[in-house]
Amino acid sequence: MHKSFGSIHAVNDVSLHIDAGETYGLLGPNGAGKTTTISILAGLLEADEGSVAVAGSRIRPRSTQGREAIGLVPQDLAIYPDLTGEENLKFFAALYGMSKRDTAARVDEILEVIGLTERRKDRSSKYSGGMKRRLNIGIGLLHSPRLLILDEPTVGVDPQSRNAILESVESLSGEGMAVLYTTHYMEEAERLCDRIGIIDSGRVIAEGTPAELTAGIGEQERVRIEVTGPAQNAADRLGGVEGVTDVAVEDHAVVVLVDSGSARLPSILAELARAGIQIGSIDLARPDLEAVFLHLTGKALRE
Numbered sequence: 001m002h003k004s005f006g007s008i009h010a011v012n013d014v015s016l017h018i019d020a021g022e023t024y025g026l027l028g029p030n031g032a033g034k035t036t037t038i039s040i041l042a043g044l045l046e047a048d049e050g051s052v053a054v055a056g057s058r059i060r061p062r063s064t065q066g067r068e069a070i071g072l073v074p075q076d077l078a079i080y081p082d083l084t085g086e087e088n089l090k091f092f093a094a095l096y097g098m099s100k101r102d103t104a105a106r107v108d109e110i111l112e113v114i115g116l117t118e119r120r121k122d123r124s125s126k127y128s129g130g131m132k133r134r135l136n137i138g139i140g141l142l143h144s145p146r147l148l149i150l151d152e153p154t155v156g157v158d159p160q161s162r163n164a165i166l167e168s169v170e171s172l173s174g175e176g177m178a179v180l181y182t183t184h185y186m187e188e189a190e191r192l193c194d195r196i197g198i199i200d201s202g203r204v205i206a207e208g209t210p211a212e213l214t215a216g217i218g219e220q221e222r223v224r225i226e227v228t229g230p231a232q233n234a235a236d237r238l239g240g241v242e243g244v245t246d247v248a249v250e251d252h253a254v255v256v257l258v259d260s261g262s263a264r265l266p267s268i269l270a271e272l273a274r275a276g277i278q279i280g281s282i283d284l285a286r287p288d289l290e291a292v293f294l295h296l297t298g299k300a301l302r303e
């Protein structure tokens with residue numbers, strides 16, 4: 001599918017297929033086109049070109065059929081603070097037209113999945129940020145959609161709630177739901193996703209299992225060096241060091257890909273010393289999705 005806003009190609013020739021029971025991760029930096037992609041899938045936005053189908057049936061934007069088949073959990077909270085967790089779920093169930101009988105059982109089930117059974121009678125205004133996010137996910141699950149889309153559900157969430165969210169997602173795919181998970185946290189994508197599409201500037205530039213994607217960059221290692229001065233200076237110096245294949249700049253760090261990182265470390269450090277660049281810390285990592293992203297785009301995932 002394609003979607004442009006004026007001269008910006010927000011989504012450019014993106015094509016996704018997700019199986020039942022599969023968790024698919026859309027991984028990309030801010031502005032890559034993740035929200036636009038899922039807004040089209042959820043029928044909130046019309047693509048300039050392209051179509052969406054669930055279980056073989058084509059879904060029209062804003063159709064009832066689409067709302068039934070797909071659950072979208074947006075980044076922003078869509079819950080009523082004055083209602084309890086349970087009341088919120090019941091309210092949205094009524095909105096979806098679910099019968100009272102179905103609702104009671106489904107609400108119990110969902111409270112378990114999102115880990116809020118014990119807090120079900122508390123007003124959601126009393127919940128932590130992470131608990132509110134989990135309730136938001138519960139609302140998306142109410143009508144048992146075939147595809148659940150989660151838009152960066154762990155941004156700004158405390159570590160405990162983050163873990164609870166990840167566990168909920170794991171149990172959903174176990175029940176046969178297809179899950180589309182967008183994130184710019186590569187460790188979440190690595191943990192949760194059966195397959196990952198790496199998206200940058202509106203294009204899916206690589207797709208595969210986490211293992212396939214990291215195998216694609218071979219034996220290279222990722223070295224992250226925090227520096228005290230401008231990281232761009234360090235990046236400029238390291239581009240020419242033997243064995244260094246890719247260089248990118250993060251906040252206060254330079255990230256490089258090297259063939260056999262530990263062996264190249266002395267020459268990397270010597271080059272920085274020659275330039276008078278002071279080092280805060282050094283981190284050497286095995287090939288991971290962050291390294292894949294850097295290799296494919298020449299950019300750090302978290303700039």
Ligand SMILES: Nc1ncnc2c1ncn2[C@@H]1O[C@H](COP(=O)(O)OP(=O)(O)OP(=O)(O)O)[C@@H](O)[C@H]1O
Pocket residue numbers: 005008009010028029030031032033034035036037
């Ligand atoms: N309604 C809009 N009008 C104009 N430009 C838009 C609109 N929505 C998105 N864009 C642009 O399209 C591109 C993709 O944005 P999108 O929100 O899909 O990225 P994203 O990967 O979801 O980023 P983030 O992680 O920050 O949410 C960006 O350049 C953005 O500025």
